[in-house]
Amino acid sequence: MRKANIIISLILLGFASFYAYLIANLPARDLPNTLGAAFVPWVLAGILAGLSVILLIHSIFAANGNQKVSLPGRELLGITFLLILIASYIKLMEFFGFVTVSIVFLTILTWLAGSRKPVEIAAFSVTTAILVYLLFHKFFQVQLPTGIFF
Amino acid sequence: MDIALAALFDVLQIENILASMAGVFFGLFIGATPGLTISLGMVLLLPLTFALSPVTAFCLLLGLYSSGFTGGSISAILLNIPGTPSAAATAIDGHAMAKNGRAGEAIGTAVTASFFGGMFSLVCLVLIAPTIAKFALRFGAPELCALVLLGLTLICSFGQKSIIKGLISGVIGLIFMTVGLDPMVGTPRFTFGQVQLQAGISFLPALIGLFAIPQVVNGIIAGVRVIPTYHGKVAGVLPKLSNLVKLAKSMLLGACIGTGVGAIPGAGGPIAVFLSYDYISRVSKNKGEFGKGTPEGVAAPESANNGVAGGAMIPMLTLGIPGDPITAILLGALMIQGLTPGPLLFENNGQFVYSVFWAFLVANVLTLILTFATIKLWVRIHQVPSRILLPIITILCIVGSYSLRNTFFDTGVMLFFGVIGYLMNKFRFPIVPLLLAIILGPALEEHLRMSLIISQGSYAIFFTHPISLTFLVIALFSFTLPLVGPLIRKKSAEEDQDIIKKTV
Numbered sequence: 329m330r331k332a333n334i335i336i337s338l339i340l341l342g343f344a345s346f347y348a349y350l351i352a353n354l355p356a357r358d359l360p361n362t363l364g365a366a367f368v369p370w371v372l373a374g375i376l377a378g379l380s381v382i383l384l385i386h387s388i389f390a391a392n393g394n395q396k397v398s399l400p401g402r403e404l405l406g407i408t409f410l411l412i413l414i415a416s417y418i419k420l421m422e423f424f425g426f427v428t429v430s431i432v433f434l435t436i437l438t439w440l441a442g443s444r445k446p447v448e449i450a451a452f453s454v455t456t457a458i459l460v461y462l463l464f465h466k467f468f469q470v471q472l473p474t475g476i477f478f
Numbered sequence: 479m480d481i482a483l484a485a486l487f488d489v490l491q492i493e494n495i496l497a498s499m500a501g502v503f504f505g506l507f508i509g510a511t512p513g514l515t516i517s518l519g520m521v522l523l524l525p526l527t528f529a530l531s532p533v534t535a536f537c538l539l540l541g542l543y544s545s546g547f548t549g550g551s552i553s554a555i556l557l558n559i560p561g562t563p564s565a566a567a568t569a570i571d572g573h574a575m576a577k578n579g580r581a582g583e584a585i586g587t588a589v590t591a592s593f594f595g596g597m598f599s600l601v602c603l604v605l606i607a608p609t610i611a612k613f614a615l616r617f618g619a620p621e622l623c624a625l626v627l628l629g630l631t632l633i634c635s636f637g638q639k640s641i642i643k644g645l646i647s648g649v650i651g652l653i654f655m656t657v658g659l660d661p662m663v664g665t666p667r668f669t670f671g672q673v674q675l676q677a678g679i680s681f682l683p684a685l686i687g688l689f690a691i692p693q694v695v696n697g698i699i700a701g702v703r704v705i706p707t708y709h710g711k712v713a714g715v716l717p718k719l720s721n722l723v724k725l726a727k728s729m730l731l732g733a734c735i736g737t738g739v740g741a742i743p744g745a746g747g748p749i750a751v752f753l754s755y756d757y758i759s760r761v762s763k764n765k766g767e768f769g770k771g772t773p774e775g776v777a778a779p780e781s782a783n784n785g786v787a788g789g790a791m792i793p794m795l796t797l798g799i800p801g802d803p804i805t806a807i808l809l810g811a812l813m814i815q816g817l818t819p820g821p822l823l824f825e826n827n828g829q830f831v832y833s834v835f836w837a838f839l840v841a842n843v844l845t846l847i848l849t850f851a852t853i854k855l856w857v858r859i860h861q862v863p864s865r866i867l868l869p870i871i872t873i874l875c876i877v878g879s880y881s882l883r884n885t886f887f888d889t890g891v892m893l894f895f896g897v898i899g900y901l902m903n904k905f906r907f908p909i910v911p912l913l914l915a916i917i918l919g920p921a922l923e924e925h926l927r928m929s930l931i932i933s934q935g936s937y938a939i940f941f942t943h944p945i946s947l948t949f950l951v952i953a954l955f956s957f958t959l960p961l962v963g964p965l966i967r968k969k970s971a972e973e974d975q976d977i978i979k980k981t982v
Contacts, residue, residue: 329906336905340646347653350668363930365660365667368923372656376649383642406699411897418876418889434869440698441865452866460873468529470881 333387340380348373413437425475430457485832489840494537497530498837501541502844506852508542509549510859512559513697514867516546520807521689522871524682524814525878532815533833537840539811543804544596544841547747547783548849551588552856555776556581556708564747564783567755571768571775578771582714583721587773588780589849590717591729595781596842598733599740599788603795604835607824610796614821619932620939622820623925624949626918628956629799632743634911635957643907645957651915652922654679661924674887681810681916683879683892688913690875691896692903697868712857715850725777728758732778736785740801743793747786747802754782788838795831796821798921803910809917 351369417433434453443449464470488494501523508519519542527535550562555572568588575584617625630652634644657668658678669675732754739750758778759768768775790801791808798820800806812819817827824831849856879892902909933939940946 332905354667355665363662363927363935365663365665368926369653369656369667372649372653376646376653379642379646379649383646386642403699407695407900410695410698411893414872414876414893415890418886418893422886430873434873437698437869437872438865441868442863443865452869456870456873460877464877464881468526468881470877471884472877472880 330387330390333383333390337380337384337387340383341377344373344377344380347376410440421475422473423475425477426472427457427461428475428477430460481829482832485829486836488533488829488833489537489836494534494837495840497534497537498541498840498844499848501538501543502545502841502848503541505542505545505845506549506849506856507859509546509561509565510552510856511549511862511867512553512557512561513693513864514561515689515693516543516550516562517689517803517807518693518871519546520804521686522874522878524685524807524811525881527811527814528881532812532817532830533837535811535815536808536834537837539808540834540837541841541844543787543808544784544838545845545849547780547787548589548592548845549856550783551592551776551780552585552859555584555588556710556712556857562747562783564751564786565779566748567751567779568776568783570755571770571772574769574771575773575776576708576710579710580771581708581710582712583717583773584771584776585712585853586715586717586850587721587725587776589715589846590722591725591732591777591780592784593842593846594729595733595736595784596787596838596845598730598781599737599785600835600838600842601788602737603788603791603838607792607796607831610792611821611824614797615825617821617945618943619925619928620943620946621949623922623929624940624946624953625797625799626922626925628949628953629743629793629797630911630915630918630922631953631956633914634908639906639908641957644911647902647907647909648911648915651912652919654684654912655916655919656923661920662927672887674885678920679891679916680882680888682814682882683888684895684916685807685810685913686875686879687892687895687897688899688902688909690871691893692900694868694872694875695896695900696903697864708857712853715853721773725773728762728774728777729781731758731761732781733785736782737789739782740786740789741792743799743801747783750782750786751779754778784842791834791838794819795823795834798823799918800914803913806910806914806917813917 347369351366351373354366354369356364413433413436417429421429431453434456435449438449438452443452461472465472504519504523505516508514508516520539523538523542527538530538546562547564550560550565551568551572552561554560554565554569555576558569558573560566560569572584572588575581630648631645634648635641655678657675659665659676660667666676735754735757736747736750739753740747755775755778758774759765762768762772762774764772764774786802787804790805793799793801794805794809798809798818800809809819812823817823817830875892876889879888880886882888898912899909901907902912929939930937940950
């Protein structure tokens, strides 16, 4: 945890610097007798930088406790795949339609979640996609994308 | 009186009763299923409330809030797996009772004590909230700014394992809230040319991402979780009146502690239940029975965790400062409905406030009735496999965030905050301060800048107003005491040791 905290505090310091860079480039459009649009962001950038330094110092001098944090390669790969899957689902829904893409998405997700029975996966994916569509589209009046299919 | 009756009539409309029942059923399901939290349930229901009236939406959400805690005790008692973090203390004696063949009695005690705690906290809410709101009407911009700051520092520091990480989490939330048009002069800030960002980051997709996506990712990465099945009999669930009389003291103590702790922003259910369990185990006549399966060890924490619900709503409704993560989401639900939480809510929407009180009463009564009526279902509900639940949660998150403005931009925001939430969980940064900062951030900036306009740029305005000065002093203590406290205790312990050595 100590090593992880040191890395995190350095990342946060980097983020605070990047944020400060963005604040410095904000357009000046302030009215007389008012604080500018950059005032609160500057305060926050300062506090974040200060807290990051405290975390860094605290982590350097802290004893190495029993708590360990790791992000193994397999887990990282799994998370990346899952995020790409969700992002692709969102992107493809626009072109192919909610129900069609949801059936494919749910099929993959159910398999990833541990189901290995094809009939169960197919029945669950089709039923859930249609039920969610009916619930949001018909009952809650949300216009879900229909795309080129449905 | 008229508006209280009108509010009761409103809550008793058939659609509102049905919404309460749906909320109670969903809450019992969420609570009784290990791995699903009340916050997650609340976040999943939130997009559905767009199409509902404010009263119906709150009947649904309060049904979930009230029953979620009760549902959490069922798996804690039967399987020793708390359905919610607040049910952890119930598992100690509840599961011991189940192992001794008294599962039905333990569940009956838990359900009744939950009802008692909920009703006690409701009475406190009704009695205290209007008085606080009336007092808070005197607040101007400096007081409101100091109050929001106090709420944020309390959440960031109180109950967090690392105050520094709590504060960093809160500051990051505030930084996200600076995205969009500046509230005073309309200067675009950090929008990167994206039109959708000009309105700022919507808190609903952020909420969904922060709470739901880490659970989905963890569930899928961890693979199929094998949850044991309870094979014993669950009989005699309805508690006897004589037993309830014996438990009155435990229930009352639990309800008082739960309501009191719940009203402190940031404290939350787990602290209240362990405090009440610890206290009752010290003052009870049957001290030796604790841990071996005594109904008192179930009644006190269960009464406390439902007491938290009403307690946490006191600062949320009167001051716009939520007491725990769930009331933070309820605060978001109010804002979605176009209502401004805080003292003005009582002034401008008095009937709605009374509807919230009645809806909470109805939710508590329905939780009691429906839990006893359908107990056999909840005893088996934990067997719903995660391979079915996780895909449903994922798709509801995506559609829920899309439904806010019918734009995929919000689903992207949800995914972004999902990654942030996952990393924060992994590296043990608390999520609640970030969530609260996202909700309260715009108000903090607006009141701060408004105060400085009033004072023509002088910061003395915060120190010359007694109420704002009091809030600022408490805020300062809230995060300095936990830092300095252990040092003082260490020093005084060393001094005590020196005195002992010299004496000997």
